[in-house]
Amino acid sequence: MKNKKFFLSKAQDNYPKLYYKDIKPDITEIAVSTGDSILLDLGEHAVGHFSFAFDNVNDFIDAPVRLIIKFGEDMREIEDDFSLYKEGLSKTWLQEEIINLDYPQKTILPRRYACRYIKITIDKTNKPIKLFDFCFRASTSADVSVLKPAETADALLSKIDLVATNTLKECMQSFFEDGPKRDRRLWTGDLRLEALTNYYTFQNLEITRRCLYLFAAGDCDKLGFLPSYIYETPYYFSGSAHIADYALLFVVTVCDYYKHIGDTGVVNDLISICKSQLESFRNTLDENLIVTRQEGWFAFIDWCPGLENLTALQGVYLYTLEHFSELLKSIGDEEHEKYSIHLSEVRNACKKYLYDENKHAFINKLDKGQFNVHSQVWMILGGVIDGEEAKKLLVSCLDNKNAKQPVTPYMRHYVTEALFKLNMRNKAVQYIKTFWGGMLEHGADTFWEAYIPEDLDFSPYDNRTINSLCHAWSCTPSYFIRKYGL
């Protein structure tokens, strides 16, 4: 019986090994007094625990010392005044501690941080103190010794690959986290892209299996969809959100796993869950095979403000159906034909009901007539149109200010995937260079959760300070660069 206990046990069996590295910042010892601030630079983004020591300079410290320690993924975060943050996502994600130390000692802060910079402000000391023995013990489940450099002659792509693999490495902890600074959860949408990039980089199969089993152990909602995120501290908990596209992408992640690893054991464990996800989605289709809005659920697609996303969601369904029928065929499951026939039928329905022949685009009532890149990309990835027609559409919407554009590297991954699907290699490279390369121009050590070139203050949460600057779903340039030998 493959029940919750079985899946959790499998998840435990695949607990990844963690690798630790002690990073010593640029400053080794410094004397400071009340009001002084020092800035430590780790030289790289790191996820882990910070320790330091303090001692007297000339005179014995006869009162506790109070320090304010702030961690920033970049310098803008260090410079931001956290006290001004009032928005909805909890301010407690902003990484700052106020600590009192009774006397000179070595201190290991108990919490984990994600940062490159550490600012220590001496809020109060009676007498000068010296700070020393700074150490940031970084952790990851990525085995960096396995990673080969990308074989690209393009200097920018090479740099992008480096930052992308760093991004993935940082998010690889005891599971694939979405962002090691904030949320620190296992989300399906991130998992799919992390797992994909992992096959071409660190090849840690344990963590991938573990995450698949963690989701499999989750409680489905009334529609039958898997949870979209998982916590494992302080105990296993499958979240209350059940995002439709994420439920589908769980299936895609299983398909990817088989395609890259050929491990039938995992597929056998998870196949019935995959089928149930597709079945649940199919139940949402109307008589024309078009998705209908259900009570109490939503689709994600992208953080683009005001996005209408049902057409894109329908594309995700097609994309999943295609991956899944291929998987079934590969493993000799007789149901593969049933899925591929359904795939064709839904594709035809999409062309018929969602494509506007006059506007030559997927602009329709389902999305209130909104023109967005997301619909076009997912319809292309879903195989509703292809060839020159698809190329023309994709170029026209990507260069069109009237079309809503993606704001997350997550959605931009699928744009890039569509460009490769249509053999638009040069455009794809240009797209990667513009959007991931653009972050590099702003000094990114890891790729960000959200990025709009013309609006560096953009945040899905109304305040840039809370954004995650090392976000799992932004790691896929390494997948493209390495898979396509860019």
Place this chain on the structure above:
Amino acid sequence: MKNKKFFLSKAQDNYPKLYYKDIKPDITEIAVSTGDSILLDLGEHAVGHFSFAFDNVNDFIDAPVRLIIKFGEDMREIEDDFSLYKEGLSKTWLQEEIINLDYPQKTILPRRYACRYIKITIDKTNKPIKLFDFCFRASTSADVSVLKPAETADALLSKIDLVATNTLKECMQSFFEDGPKRDRRLWTGDLRLEALTNYYTFQNLEITRRCLYLFAAGDCDKLGFLPSYIYETPYYFSGSAHIADYALLFVVTVCDYYKHIGDTGVVNDLISICKSQLESFRNTLDENLIVTRQEGWFAFIDWCPGLENLTALQGVYLYTLEHFSELLKSIGDEEHEKYSIHLSEVRNACKKYLYDENKHAFINKLDKGQFNVHSQVWMILGGVIDGEEAKKLLVSCLDNKNAKQPVTPYMRHYVTEALFKLNMRNKAVQYIKTFWGGMLEHGADTFWEAYIPEDLDFSPYDNRTINSLCHAWSCTPSYFIRKYGL
């Protein structure tokens, strides 16, 4: 060779056993949200470590929780706004922590606190949480099973005795601390009074010996005086202050120890240091045997603002000479006569040079003509005057608004001692009831560092919030009540 190493080794041999008690506050479990505050009442003053747990109420906590935890020895301290504190003593003594907890867990705060009340404010949580498992693990080296109730029929004295023994108990940790909230040091002036009260209450001889040896290991200043305070964390350190009256009181503490315990081993270890302290003080006397101000030293006597204290200091010298010559006589040291002769000579000098025959008081140039209780008390304790003359003087200054009055229970101890010396038992009891009983009227669970009945906001440090409300030198009512069977 009795060197620093020898004394530190003896101090280590006498490390006291610590007793622990888990105090559960009045609240056992409570659900709270952002902005809520709860107040825990331990029901008694306690010194130790605080722990608690938190968990979800209905919904999983998906972001760190930030708590502000404030510890107060009384409710006024809880209600004070610590952010307004700007005075000289380090604000870091004010007991408040801001902590971030990533997920439901049991938390033991790493620092030690002295408090009766604990206020927890929920600075931020995404969802309601429940707080529970509150525990304050109190520590003391006082063995409360040894303590017998005071045999007094007076209800107020009985209550004063209870609070006084609690005060001592709280200050008894790995050494006699001055105040467990603030300073947390071993000071000679406090030690003398703690040790004295300890003989009549908890009878912990190890801690007394330990403290004597800790001072003996200290580095003397250029005048030859022992340090006035000792730290033992993070390592042994003898302070840079060398207070003249405190150096003398070290000698008195050794004398007290022999008088109560009759242990010649300890006396033999410390006798030469005692002699050197008296020798050093003698070097400060002028040709008339009157103390002269030395460069780089000072006398304490009391925190009374503007106090001129050289006459009082001269009294401490006499008091010490008397105790010491008695000790030498008891152990058969031939030098005792030398000290008692010198004692008589100095007493005569004091009467001659420091006593104003017209004003019938110790008002003199040494103290710029200032009339204060301190000079009168110490001259009486030093045996310069006695009998009716002394009684009259003491009464006249204690009831006199023109005479500077003591502000600390430390100095009030010596006032009370003078009253007993002059057989003014009723006056002494009244004095105890007025000044220690007065604190009880304000709800004291332990006796305070400083107390002026008509000025509850008085602080030696310009801000009441920083005052220690459990201060070693305030514990001596139990000594008087038990010694004199009040």
